[in-house]
Amino acid sequence: MPDLTAATTALALFSTSSASLKNAIDIGQKLKGWVKGKNDPEAQQMVSDFLSALLSLQGDVIDLQQECTRLFEENRVAKDHLKYRAKLIRRDAYYEFSEPEEGYGKGPFCLQCTDLNGFPIGVPVDRNGHFHCSKCGSSGYLEGKAPPAVTENNLREEFRRRR
Numbered sequence: 461m462p463d464l465t466a467a468t469t470a471l472a473l474f475s476t477s478s479a480s481l482k483n484a485i486d487i488g489q490k491l492k493g494w495v496k497g498k499n500d501p502e503a504q505q506m507v508s509d510f511l512s513a514l515l516s517l518q519g520d521v522i523d524l525q526q527e528c529t530r531l532f533e534e535n536r537v538a539k540d541h542l543k544y545r546a547k548l549i550r551r552d553a554y555y556e557f558s559e560p561e562e563g564y565g566k567g568p569f570c571l572q573c574t575d576l577n578g579f580p581i582g583v584p585v586d587r588n589g590h591f592h593c594s595k596c597g598s599s600g601y602l603e604g605k606a607p608p609a610v611t612e613n614n615l616r617e618e619f620r621r622r623r
């Protein structure tokens with residue numbers, strides 16, 4: 461995956477920067493030791509300030525490295541979701557996969573929540589094929605599981621059957 465390569469390169473760059481900084485800090489420490497032997501308080505202060513600035517920079521690099529790692533993981537998850545999003549098949553009231561997908565199953569997935577979040581949001585189905593999304597409240601039946609619509613003709617038919 462090209463994104464993995466880019467992120468790995470970025471992480472390696474941070475490690476290199478970190479190593480370069482560590483090297484600069486080591487030199488700064490030596491400089492501090494060297495200037496300590498001289499009777500020059502101004503130079504000592506400058507070296508001390510310089511070291512503080514380097515240490516602060518090292519903290520920033522570590523923060524950036526952590527942020528980069530976090531973004532990389534977020535990007536990986538988003539790519540993963542998009543990959544699965546593209547495979548969804550739309551039914552009347554829900555989405556599903558033609559084949560179960562690792563980590564998601566086959567579905568059904570909520571239409572609204574999936575569209576809103578950009579990745580499949582599963583909904584529980586009861587034994588009658590009725591599903592209900594606890595997040596957005598939408599509900600429906602799996603294809604072929606819906607009870608017959610309540611129409612005048614259907615009611616008349618039902619009434620006739622029961623007599």
Ligand SMILES: [Zn+2]
Binds near residue numbers: 572593594
């Ligand atoms: Zn929903």
